[in-house]
Structure formats: structure tokens, C-alpha cells
Amino acid sequence: MLHYGSKMALNKITVDIPENEVTALIGPSGCGKSTYLRTLNRMNDLIPGVQISGVVKIDGLNIYNRDIDVVNLRKKVGMVFQKSNPFPKSVFENVAYGPRINGINDKKKLQEIVESSLIKSAIWDEVKDRLHDSAMGLSGGQQQRLCIARALAVNPEIVLMDEPASALDPISTSKIEELIFELKKSYTIVIVTHNMQQAARVSDYTAFFYLGELVEFGRTKVIFTAPTKKQTEDYITGRFG
Amino acid sequence: MERHFETELEKLHHRLMKMAGIVVNQIIGSLKALQECDVEAARGIIEQDRKVDKLDNKIDKLCQRIFALTQPVATDLRFIMSALKINNDLERMGDHAVGIALKIETLAENRELVSSVDLNDIVLQIGKLMEKMVTILAERSTTHIFDIFDLASEIHDRIEVHSKEIIDEMTRKSEIIVVATNLMLVLTQIDRIVAYTKNIAESMVFVVEGNLVKHAKPVRLNPEITSEPEKDNR
Numbered sequence: 001m002l003h004y005g006s007k008m009a010l011n012k013i014t015v016d017i018p019e020n021e022v023t024a025l026i027g028p029s030g031c032g033k034s035t036y037l038r039t040l041n042r043m044n045d046l047i048p049g050v051q052i053s054g055v056v057k058i059d060g061l062n063i064y065n066r067d068i069d070v071v072n073l074r075k076k077v078g079m080v081f082q083k084s085n086p087f088p089k090s091v092f093e094n095v096a097y098g099p100r101i102n103g104i105n106d107k108k109k110l111q112e113i114v115e116s117s118l119i120k121s122a123i124w125d126e127v128k129d130r131l132h133d134s135a136m137g138l139s140g141g142q143q144q145r146l147c148i149a150r151a152l153a154v155n156p157e158i159v160l161m162d163e164p165a166s167a168l169d170p171i172s173t174s175k176i177e178e179l180i181f182e183l184k185k186s187y188t189i190v191i192v193t194h195n196m197q198q199a200a201r202v203s204d205y206t207a208f209f210y211l212g213e214l215v216e217f218g219r220t221k222v223i224f225t226a227p228t229k230k231q232t233e234d235y236i237t238g239r240f241g
Numbered sequence: 242m243e244r245h246f247e248t249e250l251e252k253l254h255h256r257l258m259k260m261a262g263i264v265v266n267q268i269i270g271s272l273k274a275l276q277e278c279d280v281e282a283a284r285g286i287i288e289q290d291r292k293v294d295k296l297d298n299k300i301d302k303l304c305q306r307i308f309a310l311t312q313p314v315a316t317d318l319r320f321i322m323s324a325l326k327i328n329n330d331l332e333r334m335g336d337h338a339v340g341i342a343l344k345i346e347t348l349a350e351n352r353e354l355v356s357s358v359d360l361n362d363i364v365l366q367i368g369k370l371m372e373k374m375v376t377i378l379a380e381r382s383t384t385h386i387f388d389i390f391d392l393a394s395e396i397h398d399r400i401e402v403h404s405k406e407i408i409d410e411m412t413r414k415s416e417i418i419v420v421a422t423n424l425m426l427v428l429t430q431i432d433r434i435v436a437y438t439k440n441i442a443e444s445m446v447f448v449v450e451g452n453l454v455k456h457a458k459p460v461r462l463n464p465e466i467t468s469e470p471e472k473d474n475r
Contacts, residue, residue, distance in 0.1 A: 197312050224314045226451025233315045238244050 002035060005049040009035045013054075013214045015207060022180055022189045024203035024220065026196065028235065031209040033192050037160050040190060041077035042070055058158070075102070078151030082163035084143035086135035086150075091118075091127050094135045094146055098154040113153050120186075121149035122179045141172025148179065152187075159183065161191040165198065177202050196236055200224045208232045246311045253303050253324055254381075257331075260296045261378055263289060264331045265371045267338035268434055272364045275341055275427060276356075278349040283342035293335040300328040319451060320381075323444040327378070330437040330444075337430040337437075344423045351420040354410070358403055358424065363431065366396045374438050377445045389442045393435045400428045 002010040010032045017023050025033035038044045039056055042063060055062045063073050075098075086094050095114040104110060114131070118124040123145040127138070135146055144164060151159055161180075165173040180189060180202045193199050199206055199220065206223040208216045208231070216223065216232040227233045234240050267286050274282035304325050307313060313321055348355050370392045373385040404425060411421045443455045 196314070200314065225318060227315055236314050237317050 001053045003051045011212045021204040023205040024199035025192045027209035032212040033209045075154045077158045078156035079160045090132045092131040095153045117149040117153040121145045141168050158188045260331050264335040271338040271341040283345040286342040290339050297332040323448045330440045334437045337434045340430045383449045
């Protein structure tokens with residue numbers, strides 16, 4: 001359960017998120033899907049007045065245990081936001097930032113990490129000749145993929161994405177979607193999206209949230225062809241929300 | 242909430258009903274014309290085929306447009322997918338009615354043989370079958386599904402019986418072979434119409450319940466299959 005002050009934002013959510021698959025969280029605005037996403041790397045801890053109860057287990061370990069190192073947790077559970085937020089530094093430094101604060105200073109090692117992260121994020125070919133130019137000069141779609149590279153550079157197991165393509169044009173969106181498809185081979189991905197068709201295209205599992213509760217969770221192909229709950233059916237067919 | 246493509250879905254339903262109406266008229270009309278060896282009525286049925294073909298194309302195009310512009314999911318997706326199939330099934334049923342009508346001229350040459358085969362029971366049952374098919378299409382329900390499968394099975398059995406009678410008759414009188422063969426072909430066309438009606442009933446199960454029951458034999462003999470069907474789309 002999660003409260004913002006006296007307002008309950010999440011109520012008794014129980015779900016097993018499968019490894020190396022893409023899980024999409026869908027639901028109308030204010031239904032708790034982003035809040036739920038942020039419980040998975042304890043980003044809500046930073047919000048004043050938040051009260052959280054319950055258990056979130058990653059690899060069998062409750063991440064809300066007192067002895068959990070939140071910095072390590074967020075290394076393991078990376079996050080990409082709606083608005084791309086590169087640091088006002090070079091492309092290289094953006095990706096090298098995480099490994100560097102984790103104590104990697106060897107130049108060759110850093111170069112390897114930066115290159116492989118940029119390759120995995122499908123942006124290497126576009127930036128390999130301008131690694132030392134400012135990241136702020138990249139297009140919106142490139143900046144978003146750079147942010148994904150930055151998240152991958154610290155070698156996470158899980159990548160959380162909060163509306164990663166909602167501010168992008170259709171071509172950049174399709175690149176991000178292709179990338180998600182590739183990334184799931186190595187990472188578990190949880191994505192919040194308002195775009196129903198995007199959820200249907202990229203995810204293996206879909207969770208439908210409504211008024212802070214999980215209404216239905218299941219394989220995306222079932223949710224989008226024959227959902228079992230009427231509320232899910234009404235939402236995905238645009239009858240409410 | 243009123244959705245912008247609700248009118249398109251209603252239009253699709255309306256066109257399917259119109260198509261079903263014309264095809265049912267063709268089927269009932271062709272059987273009546275057959276019983277009465279009414280060549281004039283048969284021509285009218287053949288002419289209606291143009292209307293059916295035109296409507297067939299219109300329904301296909303409308304489905305294509307809804308798919309392309311609205312990316313339907315869940316119940317909408319199932320309805321539009323099924324509308325395409327039902328449209329196809331209805332068009333084929335119309336073709337079989339025309340097939341029956343086309344043979345009436347030849348059959349009229351031997352009215353005694355035609356009237357010696359009592360088609361009344363089949364015509365009556367086909368009437369009931371068509372009525373139930375139109376009802377499930379109009380109501381988008383599965384209420385008459387078992388009635389449809391039962392009727393289909395009874396008609397099929399009657400056709401078998403009549404076919405045997407005609408073969409016996411042919412072995413006795415070789416001069417009726419041409420007419421009798423045509424009558425056998427008409428019975429085959431009726432059998433096909435019945436089979437397409439079953440397809441439409443199965444499509445309606447998919448629309449309403451989201452379960453694929455086609456090929457789930459024997460649906461008619463085991464009611465549990467339709468009340469708790471296999472979830473083979475999962």
C-alpha cells in the first residue's frame with residue numbers, strides 16, 4: 001500500500017513481474033501506474049509525506065528492508081523518464097558518469113563500457129564521431145536513447161521506463177520500441193505508457209491499473225484480444241478513461 | 242463514453258444485417274422456387290447476386306478502414322475480424338442459393354421426380370435455421386447456438402436420407418439420371434448452406450465470448466465445449 005499524505009495511491013497490488021520480458025503498465029491518468037513503477041526502485045522514498053507498506057521482492061530480496069543500500073538498488077534497477085534528461089556534458093561523459101562514480105577510472109575500460117552501452121542502445125552509429133560533443137546538441141530521440149545507454153552503463157538487471165517515447169516523433173518512437181525489443185533479451189523491462197498500441201506492440205505482459213488497484217494482469221496477447229475483466233475491456237477499447 | 246468510431250461499427254453491423262437479409266431471402270426463395278419448379282422466381286434470385294457481391298465488397302472495405310484508422314482491440318477486434326468471415330460465409334451462402342436457382346430450369350423438365358422427394362421438412366428446418374442465425378447476428382448473442390447446431394445436424398441427416406432415395410430411384414430408372422443428379426447437387430448445395438450457418442454461429446461465439454470453437458469437434462455432441470470452451474487463443 002502507498003499513501004501520499006492521506007491519499008491512498010496504491011492498494012494491495014500483488015503481481016509477479018517475469019524476468020527478461022517486457023511488462024507494460026497501463027491505465028488512466030492518476031491510476032497509480034507511475035507510482036507503482038517508482039516503488040520498484042524506491043524512487044517514491046524521495047517524496048515528502050509518502051507512506052509505504054508491503055513487500056517488493058527482487059531476486060527474492062525485499063527491497064524495502066532496512067539494510068538495503070538504495071544506491072546499489074538503483075544501480076540494479078535503472079530508470080528512464082518521459083523527458084530525456086541528459087547531463088549538460090559530452091555524449092561520452094553522460095554514459096561514463098555512472099561507471100565513474102562506481103569507481104571505474106581506467107580509461108580503456110570506460111571506453112569499452114561507453115561503446116557497448118551506446119551499441120546496445122542503438123545510437124552508436126549516430127554518435128560515434130561526436131562522442132565529445134555536448135549531449136544537448138542531440139535530437140530528442142537521440143537524447144532518449146542516450147539516457148537508456150546511461151542507464152545500461154551501470155549494468156542493471158531491470159530497466160524501468162516511464163513514458164519513454166511520449167515526447168518523440170513516430171520514427172524515434174519506433175526506434176525506442178525496436179530497442180525495447182532487443183533489450184529484453186538481457187534485461188527485465190517495466191514500461192509505463194499511455195499509448196495503448198505501444199503497450200500492445202512492445203510488451204509481453206500487461207497490467208491494467210485503475211484507481212490505485214491492479215484490475216488485471218496477464219499476457220498482452222490475451223489482454224488485447226479477450227480480457228477477462230469488463231473494466232479492462234472498456235478501457236482498452238476507449239469506452240472510458 | 243461515445244467513441245468516434247462507434248458509428249462505423251454500427252454501420253458495419255447494419256450492413257451485415259442487410260447482407261444476411263438478402264441472402265436469407267435468396268435461400269428461402271430458391272427452395273420455394275425449387276419446390277414449385279418456378280423458373281421465373283429462380284431468375285429473380287440469380288439477379289439478386291449482384292447486390293450481394295456489391296455489399297460483400299462494401300463490408301470488406303469498411304472493415305479495412307476500421308482496422309487501419311482505429312486499431313481496434315478486444316471485443317471490437319473480435320467483432321471486425323468475425324464480420325469479415327461472416328461476410329464471406331454469407332456471400333458463399335448466397336452463391337449456393339444461386340446454384341440451386343440455376344438448376345431449377347433443368348429440374349422443371351421432370352416435375353414428378355422433384356415432387357416425389359418430399360423437401361417440405363428440409364425447407365421448414367432451413368427456415369428455422371435462418372431465423373435463428375439472423376437472431377444471433379442481430380442480437381450479437383449466443384443464445385440459439387445449440388439450436389443452430391442441432392438443426393444443422395437434423396437437416397444434414399435428412400439430406401442423407403433423401404440422397405439415398407434419389408440414388409435408389411436412379412438405379413431403377415436410367416432416364417432420370419440427368420435430373421436426379423441435378424437434384425442431388427441441389428441437396429449438396431443445401432448441405433453447404435447449413436455448414437456456412439454453423440461457421441457463422443461459431444464466429445458469434447468468438448465475438449461474444451472470445452473463444453475459438455471452430456474445429457472443436459464435436460461441439461454439438463458435447464455441450465461443455467461451448468459453455469466452457471478451450472482457450473486456444475491464449
